[in-house]
Amino acid sequence: MTYSEENYLKVIYHLSTGNSKGITTNAIANEMESKPSSVTDMVKKLAEKELVAYKKYQGVSLTEKGRQHAVMIVRKHRLWEVFLVEKLDFSWDEVHDVAEQLEHIKSEKLIDKLDEFLDFPTEDPHGDPIPDRNGKIAKMEKQLLSETSLNTKVICVGVKDSSSSFLQYLDKQQIALGSAIEIISREHFDQSLSLKVNDKPLSVSNKIAANLFVKPL
Amino acid sequence: MTYSEENYLKVIYHLSTGNSKGITTNAIANEMESKPSSVTDMVKKLAEKELVAYKKYQGVSLTEKGRQHAVMIVRKHRLWEVFLVEKLDFSWDEVHDVAEQLEHIKSEKLIDKLDEFLDFPTEDPHGDPIPDRNGKIAKMEKQLLSETSLNTKVICVGVKDSSSSFLQYLDKQQIALGSAIEIISREHFDQSLSLKVNDKPLSVSNKIAANLFVKPL
DNA sequence: CTATATTTTTAGACAAAACTAAAAATGTTT
DNA sequence: AAACATTTTTAGTTTTGTCTAAAAATATAG
Numbered sequence: 119m120t121y122s123e124e125n126y127l128k129v130i131y132h133l134s135t136g137n138s139k140g141i142t143t144n145a146i147a148n149e150m151e152s153k154p155s156s157v158t159d160m161v162k163k164l165a166e167k168e169l170v171a172y173k174k175y176q177g178v179s180l181t182e183k184g185r186q187h188a189v190m191i192v193r194k195h196r197l198w199e200v201f202l203v204e205k206l207d208f209s210w211d212e213v214h215d216v217a218e219q220l221e222h223i224k225s226e227k228l229i230d231k232l233d234e235f236l237d238f239p240t241e242d243p244h245g246d247p248i249p250d251r252n253g254k255i256a257k258m259e260k261q262l263l264s265e266t267s268l269n270t271k272v273i274c275v276g277v278k279d280s281s282s283s284f285l286q287y288l289d290k291q292q293i294a295l296g297s298a299i300e301i302i303s304r305e306h307f308d309q310s311l312s313l314k315v316n317d318k319p320l321s322v323s324n325k326i327a328a329n330l331f332v333k334p335l
Numbered sequence: 336m337t338y339s340e341e342n343y344l345k346v347i348y349h350l351s352t353g354n355s356k357g358i359t360t361n362a363i364a365n366e367m368e369s370k371p372s373s374v375t376d377m378v379k380k381l382a383e384k385e386l387v388a389y390k391k392y393q394g395v396s397l398t399e400k401g402r403q404h405a406v407m408i409v410r411k412h413r414l415w416e417v418f419l420v421e422k423l424d425f426s427w428d429e430v431h432d433v434a435e436q437l438e439h440i441k442s443e444k445l446i447d448k449l450d451e452f453l454d455f456p457t458e459d460p461h462g463d464p465i466p467d468r469n470g471k472i473a474k475m476e477k478q479l480l481s482e483t484s485l486n487t488k489v490i491c492v493g494v495k496d497s498s499s500s501f502l503q504y505l506d507k508q509q510i511a512l513g514s515a516i517e518i519i520s521r522e523h524f525d526q527s528l529s530l531k532v533n534d535k536p537l538s539v540s541n542k543i544a545a546n547l548f549v550k551p552l
Numbered sequence: 553c554t555a556t557a558t559t560t561t562t563a564g565a566c567a568a569a570a571c572t573a574a575a576a577a578t579g580t581t582t
Numbered sequence: 583a584a585a586c587a588t589t590t591t592t593a594g595t596t597t598t599g600t601c602t603a604a605a606a607a608t609a610t611a612g
Contacts, residue, residue, distance in 0.1 A: 122599065143560055156600055158561055163598095175560060175607060206448040216442045225433045231423040339569065360590055373570055375591055380568090392577060392590060 121222050124191055125150065126160050127169060128221075130180055131188035140177025186253055193249040195221040196242035197232055203243040204236065210243040211285035244285075245276020245295050245331060259334075263299065264309065264327035271300050276331035284329060291320060299332060338439050341408055342367065343377050344386060345438075347397055348405035357394025403470055410466040412438040413459035414449050420460040421453065427460040428502035461502075462493025462512050462548060476551075480516065481526065481544035488517050493548035501546060508537060516549060 129149045133141045143161070147154045165172040169184035180188060198220040202208040208216075230251060233239075239248055240256055249255045260275050274297045277284065288294065293315055302312040302319075309324035346366045350358045360378070364371045382389040386401035397405060415437040419425040425433075447468060450456075457465055457473055466472045477492050491514045494501065505511065510532055519529040519536075526541035 120598080144558095152599095153601065154560060155562080155602080159599075202445075206445070206452055208444075208448070212444070216440070216445050219440045219442070220437075223433070223436045225436070227425075227429070228419075228423070228433050231425070235423055337568080361588095369569095370571065371590060372572080372592080376569075 119187065122160070123164065123167075123169075124187075124222055126157075126164060127180070127184055127188040128191050128195075130170065130178060131185065131192065134180060140173075140179050142177045146178075189249045189253040189255070191221050193251075193253070194223070194229055196246060196248040197229060197236065197239070199242045199244075200236050200239045200248070201232060204239075209285075209289070210280075211282035211289070213243060214280065214282075241276075243295075244280045245274075260331040261333070262328055263301075263311070263322075263330040263332050264324055266301055266332060268301050268304060271298065271335045272332035273298055273335060274330060275333050277329055278331060279329040284326075287326070288330075291315065291322075292318075293330070298335070336404065339377070340381060340384075340386075341404075341439055343374075343381060344397070344401055344405040345408050345412075347387065347395060348402065348409065351397060357390075357396050359394045363395075406466045406470040406472070408438050410468075410470075411440070411446055413463060413465040414446060414453060414456070416459045416461075417453050417456045417465070418449060421456075426502075426506070427497075428499035428506070430460060431497065431499075458493075460512075461497045462491075477548040478550070479545055480518070480528070480539075480547040480549050481541055483518055483549060485518050485521060488515065488552045489549035490515055490552060491547060492550050494546055495548060496546040501543075504543070505547075508532065508539075509535075510547070515552070 126146070129146055130141055133145055133149060143154045143157045146157045146161075150157070161170060161172050161178050164170040164184065165178070168181055169187060170178045170180055172178045195217045198217040199213045202213045202216060203210060233251065238250075241247055241258075245260075247255050247257065258275070262278070263272070263274075266272060274293060274295055276295065277288070293299075297316055300314040302314060304311055309327075311322050311324075311327050313320045313322060343363070346363055347358055350362055350366060360371045360374045363374045363378075367374070378387060378389050378395050381387040381401065382395070385398055386404060387395045387397055389395045412434045415434040416430045419430045419433060420427060450468065455467075458475075459465055462477075464472050464474065475492070479495065480489070480491075483489060491510060491512055493512065494505070510516075514533055517531040519531060521528055526544075528539050528541075528544050530537045530539060
């Protein structure tokens with residue numbers, strides 16, 4: 119499996135979660151910053167290899183085989199992110215590009231040993247679950263802050279958007295995984311929220327709240 | 336710089352050490368398990384980029400710029416080898432192929448942090464020196480066991496051949512970096528040696544002795 | 553239910569990196 | 583120094599992954 123094929127599988131996998139329909143050519147092209155025609159070509163190749171199911175004009179979806187491959191790439195990506203943060207002192211907004219490269223290293227032994235070295239982490243630095251060596255993903259209870267009712271006490275368990283600009287905003291506001299958040303009030307006009315984060319008052323826009331995962335205390 | 340260009344630079348660098356002349360197309364093709372015509376093509380490209388000096392039919396040599404690049408690849412390769420052995424419990428005969436992949440990961444921060452994490456090692460698991468972040472290589476005193484005079488006490492500090500078959504042979508004979516070796520006698524007929532390794536007698540062929548680096552105690 | 557707009561696919565081209573086969577240059581022998 | 587052998591380069595293909603532009607299919611709107 120080539121570097122490029124792996125990237126396509128990964129993108130299709132990510133677009134598939136919470137999307138039971140076929141993934142469109144355009145959606146993939148957008149995500150990969152490439153052109154729809156390139157996607158069509160590659161998708162045909164992946165279909166040849168039975169990694170995706172594809173019918174002209176109907177979009178693609180991963181086969182079980184393709185899903186397994188994709189999950190392993192995600193596993194590698196997230197384990198490397200943990201390594202970078204825990205062992206090499208990277209911050210959570212710096213890990214993505216490097217992990218993007220490391221995820222393509224081919225060695226089962228490497229990834230299993232790394233997993234062990236990191237003490238079998240179940241989540242990456244952004245709160246996303248790490249598939250185990252059999253591809254099993256422990257799913258955890260979490261909801262978006264924007265969809266949480268007033269006067270609830272929750273803790274931050276993940277981010278939906280992991281762009282560095284969002285992560286740096288969170289750093290600035292001293293919001294991290296594990297932070298205690300209480301929802302005080304919601305502004306009707308723009309859905310912005312008044313919070314207490316670690317007992318300090320903070321107001322956040324709906325866009326922020328819609329990208330923070332929390333779970334009830 | 337592409338993956339492939341990096342591999343060429345690395346091979347040319349390795350062929351260059353202890354070889355002041357131009358490196359031949361054939362030598363490179365051999366080392367890379369490719370064809371001379373492919374080498375000619377790539378060498379032209381590297382010459383365009385001023386990474387090598389090249390005159391038709393005269394072989395190639397690295398420019399200073401090319402040497403710097405090559406040294407950085409070697410630095411990455413060897414640091415990753417240390418990581419694999421020290422942190423992930425790989426044995427010294429298992430690290431090469433994985434390090435071959437890891438050496439192409441592009442991130443200065445990654446490699447400097449890794450260096451720090453490993454406590455700035457100066458040698459890889461085979462006793463080869465690790466260039467520092469400025470490309471400086473601490474050279475150490477070492478000689479081949481085959482060229483060491485009788486009745487000398489030495490310690491093993493490196494291997495010339497790091498193929499897994501050789502390394503596994505050394506494991507079997509319990510020869511490792513740091514092992515104390517005394518040269519008892521040399522057979523005139525085949526240049527084989529009688530040794531004491533960690534006080535136990537052992538006879539080795541010239542081929543073995545010609546691939547073991549030692550230094551006087 | 554046509555007409556129009558959008559999406560997707562096809563066809564053809566290109567760049568990178570490899571190859572084979574043939575030509576050119578260099579080396580080696582006598 | 584001519585003849586032969588070897589090495590290196592050139593010329594032309596191939597494969598992978600991308601692209602543009604045009605054609606085909608699907609979706610949307612009046």
